């Protein structure tokens with residue numbers, strides 16, 4: 001076997017691949033949200049990490065104040081944070097239509113700093129634990145590793161949400177509006193489609209995806225105000241590799257980059273933190289529009 | 297030919313009156329600092345087919361874009377079926393029954409032919425059915441699963457026409473629909489426009505191809521430098537030939 005040849009026990013290899021897949025699931029959901037937003041708003045949403053964090057905090061708040069547990073939070077937290085996203089789009093981002101994209105970047109980046117700064121002030125920078133739901137406690141011994149049920153669930157839930165989003169885009173009327181709106185929003189609006197509303201909803205949906213990832217993360221990483229700012233840098237690299245605004249690109253690249261990271265941990269652990277950026281650099285040189293991006 | 301239109305839709309017996317579908321007064325339009333339309337006045341009645349003629353850059357496309365609300369800065373008055381739309385958002389104007397076929401055709405690459413066809417929402421009752429449209433444009437039926445922009449130029453033009461006929465819009469703004477098309481396809485579009493006139497559509501046609509437009513149109517608006525410099529009825533074509541020579545010859 002290949003693994004024997006390289007002197008690496010299969011447990012280690014498959015174990016890291018699986019861990020990589022779990023990270024990849026987060027990359028996929030987060031970069032998918034960024035892709036949805038980029039399509040209609042033409043901005044890179046630098047608030048994405050902060051909104052992901054808000055999803056996790058909403059999960060905490062729901063159980064603390066309303067006794068609503070994990071399964072309820074899985075639905076309610078994305079709705080709550082998505083609603084906040086709609087307010088942000090209506091109140092702030094809406095005003096940036098027609099000005100340089102740089103302003104959108106600055107605004108969303110500033111927003112992230114404000115949100116994260118406020119939460120650090122309120123809750124400190126240390127993590128708050130959140131228990132995985134009882135139904136998903138324990139795990140299964142796969143032979144090469146012990147797989148906690150909760151982690152298997154994260155991969156499953158992420159893949160389902162990604163596929164559902166892809167189907168929404170490719171197979172529905174709303175999806176046709178979203179694709180057309182990405183290409184030529186003005187013409188779409190001249191045909192009678194309420195593009196400003198479509199844009200608001202797209203932002204809300206992208207934000208809700210970030211919050212959904214935040215709920216999934218709550219039982220894994222401790223919930224803390226800066227949990228998003230570390231993760232989001234990698235996710236931006238994933239978006240660049242996949243191609244700005246490509247739905248399928250975000251999903252495939254997210255999962256693939258997680259696994260490449262896992263593989264690198266096996267063969268060259270020191271490089272695992274940088275391998276995605278290395279891939280990004282190579283992709284930028286060979287295919288500046290990204291693997292799935294349309295070359296203009 | 298007179299501009300008096302027999303109106304059957306309002307239910308009156310033998311009502312003969314002009315129903316103004318489109319009335320534009322003192323329309324100015326701007327692209328940033330540049331002033332593209334300098335006070336356009338024109339009226340189009342129900343069932344009429346009019347053309348906007350003029351040299352390149354005369355402001356014909358800008359006029360159509362101003363009507364559908366795609367020019368950011370516009371002043372004056374644009375009444376669509378009696379409703380003032382000078383400050384109205386494009387998606388609301390469309391729902392007054394305006395169908396727009398842009399100069400660049402605007403076929404969406406990320407949509408299939410059929411998705412392109414089905415894209416514009418219905419804005420009024422009485423649009424053509426998909427079957428009727430596929431009868432009218434058989435090429436589109438054959439290629440319904442193809443990517444929109446994989447169609448030939450002529451097919452894309454047919455698609456751009458077909459998709460606004462589905463919506464029930466009865467004011468059609470058509471920008472250079474014959475540009476770059478083979479004569480057979482131009483003949484096809486002539487047939488289509490004759491059929492549309494028979495059905496009572498109101499059409500504003502921007503054209504370079506005068507031979508295509510002349511027999512179809514009730515009136516011609518000649519534009520130059522962002523103004524309408526002449527209005528010519530069909531029965532005056534011969535008498536006013538010198539105007540065409542002055543403003544349209546290159």
Ligand SMILES: Nc1ncnc2c1ncn2[C@@H]1O[C@H](COP(=O)(O)OP(=O)(O)OP(=O)(O)O)[C@@H](O)[C@H]1O
Pocket residue numbers: 327330332350351352353354355356357358359399
């Ligand atoms: N996007 C734009 N930005 C700035 N100026 C524009 C823009 N589009 C058109 N113009 C200017 O507005 C004027 C009118 O242009 P318009 O496109 O309406 O002309 P047209 O009659 O349709 O001619 P044609 O289509 O044959 O070029 C021209 O002087 C043109 O240079």
Ligand SMILES: [Mg+2]
Pocket residue numbers: 356357358399471
């Ligand atoms: Mg033009």
